[in-house]
Amino acid sequence: AQSVAQPEDQVNVAEGNPLTVKCTYSVSGNPYLFWYVQYPNRGLQFLLKYITGDNLVKGSYGFEAEFNKSQTSFHLKKPSALVSDSALYFCAVRPYNAGNMLTFGGGTRLMVKP
Amino acid sequence: DTGVSQDPRHKITKRGQNVTFRCDPISEHNRLYWYRQTLGQGPEFLTYFQNEAQLEKSRLLSDRFSAERPKGSFSTLEIQRTEQGDSAMYLCASSLEGRSNEQYFGPGTRLTVT
Numbered sequence: 001a002q003s004v005a006q007p008e009d010q011v012n013v014a015e016g017n018p019l020t021v022k023c024t025y026s027v028s029g030n031p032y033l034f035w036y037v038q039y040p041n042r043g044l045q046f047l048l049k050y051i052t053g054d055n056l057v058k059g060s061y062g063f064e065a066e067f068n069k070s071q072t073s074f075h076l077k078k079p080s081a082l083v084s085d086s087a088l089y090f091c092a093v094r095p096y097n098a099g100n101m102l103t104f105g106g107g108t109r110l111m112v113k114p
Numbered sequence: 115d116t117g118v119s120q121d122p123r124h125k126i127t128k129r130g131q132n133v134t135f136r137c138d139p140i141s142e143h144n145r146l147y148w149y150r151q152t153l154g155q156g157p158e159f160l161t162y163f164q165n166e167a168q169l170e171k172s173r174l175l176s177d178r179f180s181a182e183r184p185k186g187s188f189s190t191l192e193i194q195r196t197e198q199g200d201s202a203m204y205l206c207a208s209s210l211e212g213r214s215n216e217q218y219f220g221p222g223t224r225l226t227v228t
Contacts, residue, residue: 034216036219041221042221044157044205045219046216046217090156092156100145100169100170101147101159101170101172102147102149104157104158105156106155106156107156
């Protein structure tokens with residue numbers, strides 16, 4: 001069975017500084033990896049995904065993520081954080097060849113301070 | 115608005131009552147998913163439809179839960195004899211066919227069982 005770990009419950013960063021939200025996964029075979037963001041009282045919004053190819057994936061709102069197969073990681077990054085990036089971020093995995101459900105991590109709250 | 119919609123947004127019910135939630139997916143999406151999210155946790159998969167066929171069900175989906183998608187468009191999730199442990203946010207998502215395709219989530223229905 002697949003699993004996702006987000007080791008930090010909360011990440012604090014100052015506006016304008018780079019941010020990283022960590023994600024590691026466990027899955028049999030090759031993974032499809034996703035990042036979603038959740039704002040208060042709203043549903044999850046898709047940010048980006050890794051399917052195959054280039055390990056650096058670019059997504060919405062200036063976010064990017066780096067797939068590292070040897071470390072089974074898919075960390076979310078942004079070069080310069082905005083206060084409006086403050087939200088709950090979820091990493092999710094789906095095996096390449098089994099099932100259609102997403103398995104989510106527990107989420108990381110990002111707080112960007114002015 | 116052409117996103118995933120869910121109704122109602124909030125439901126308060128007494129223990130033992132039945133509740134039904136509705137999800138309207140993005141119109142061209144033939145796949146529809148239900149997830150449950152409790153406070154401080156990531157979403158957990160409940161079930162998945164391709165068109166009108168229910169193809170996967172989680173062990174979380176007890177006998178008190180039933181989901182339908184009769185015409186391959188909207189879906190309903192019914193919980194019979196609700197328990198306090200059923201209190202959660204119930205999320206619906208839809209996607210195009212294909213494991214690499216991202217799922218788009220609705221705003222969720224928050225259920226409170228008193």
